[in-house]
Amino acid sequence: MEQREFTHLADGEELSCTTFTPAGGERPERVVIMHGAGAGSKQRSLPLAREFADAGFRSLAFDFSGHGQSTGELTGLSLERRFLQARSVATEFAPDAPLILVGFSMSGQTVADLVGELGERVSTIVLGAPAAYAPEAWKLPFGAAGFTEILRTPGSWETSPAFDAYRGFTGRAVLIVPDHDAVIPPEVTSRIDAALREHSRLARITFPGSEHMIGHWLSEHPADRRRVVGLCL
Numbered sequence: 001m002e003q004r005e006f007t008h009l010a011d012g013e014e015l016s017c018t019t020f021t022p023a024g025g026e027r028p029e030r031v032v033i034m035h036g037a038g039a040g041s042k043q044r045s046l047p048l049a050r051e052f053a054d055a056g057f058r059s060l061a062f063d064f065s066g067h068g069q070s071t072g073e074l075t076g077l078s079l080e081r082r083f084l085q086a087r088s089v090a091t092e093f094a095p096d097a098p099l100i101l102v103g104f105s106m107s108g109q110t111v112a113d114l115v116g117e118l119g120e121r122v123s124t125i126v127l128g129a130p131a132a133y134a135p136e137a138w139k140l141p142f143g144a145a146g147f148t149e150i151l152r153t154p155g156s157w158e159t160s161p162a163f164d165a166y167r168g169f170t171g172r173a174v175l176i177v178p179d180h181d182a183v184i185p186p187e188v189t190s191r192i193d194a195a196l197r198e199h200s201r202l203a204r205i206t207f208p209g210s211e212h213m214i215g216h217w218l219s220e221h222p223a224d225r226r227r228v229v230g231l232c233l
Contacts, residue, residue: 001053008062010088011081016069017062017089018042020053029123030094031059034086035215036105036129037142041068044219048102051225055233057100060093075143079133082106083113090114100232104128104215105183108192112162115169124172124232125200128214129181132160132188157188166195173200174231176207176214183212203231 002021007014031052033045042061052059064082065072086107090099099122103111108130115122134156140147150156166173173196177189196202207224210217218225 001050003050008089008092011065011084012072013065013085014071015062015065015085015089016042017060017093018046018049019058019060019093020049021058022053022056025056026058027056028098029057029100030097031057031100031102032086032090032093033059033061033102034082034104034107034110035061035064035067036107036213040104040106040215043068044213044215045102045104047219047222048215048225048228051222051229052100052232055229057229057232060089062089073143076141078141078147079106079109079113079138082110083117086110086114087117090118098123100124100126102126102128103130105212106131109133109160109162112160112165116161116165120170122169122171124174125169126174126176126228126232127192128176128218129178129184129212130162130175130189130192131184132157132162132192134159135161157185158191163191163195166192166200167198169196170199171201172232173202174228175202175204176228177204178210178212178214178217179206179208180210181212205231 045061049059063070066074137150
């Protein structure tokens with residue numbers, strides 16, 4: 001297996017990327033893994049990226065701006081910029097190949113935005129404790145008072161475009177629901193679950209004892225990583 005570190009220029013930022021290339025034959029799909037908000041970074045996703053490569057998938061994990069080793073300030077990032085950065089990375093990494101998109105927490109919204117943009121190019125999605133946000137929050141920087149106000153408004157997530165995107169998705173979907181999630185309201189998870197059940201081939205799994213940070217959980221539980229990757233085969 002070959003591991004490569006490089007910088008991708010997108011959205012006025014230098015995004016730190018890590019790719020893994022299988023040692024043997026490659027499957028046609030390519031995997032893009034997106035971390036959550038706050039202190040999230042690609043570092044905790046590297047074991048999962050390696051697991052995908054062991055199964056024959058060329059895989060990539062990257063840091064959004066303001067995270068990890070990428071440039072930029074976290075307060076200047078937004079849901080819109082996350083989408084633009086992820087789209088640029090995915091287009092460069094897999095200009096023609098079908099995609100497996102993996103998103104944790106806040107990246108649940110980013111995966112939905114990419115599904116809406118890329119359509120049938122996305123063959124599989126993997127969501128770990130996914131979030132959904134009101135359309136009014138999309139352009140607001142995370143450091144703006146308005147962004148926080150929207151998030152604190154009860155039920156603001158109900159108008160998220162993520163649900164329509166997932167409702168129209170026809171590929172394979174893996175929904176990882178934490179055993180205990182103190183971050184994502186259960187109503188959000190239920191709406192995403194219901195949307196995915198309309199047209200996708202959905203597998204819903206829970207790891208006993210897991211909490212919201214599913215990316216961190218998978219980095220420490222090899223058997224659960226293998227189970228997730230197996231569901232993508």
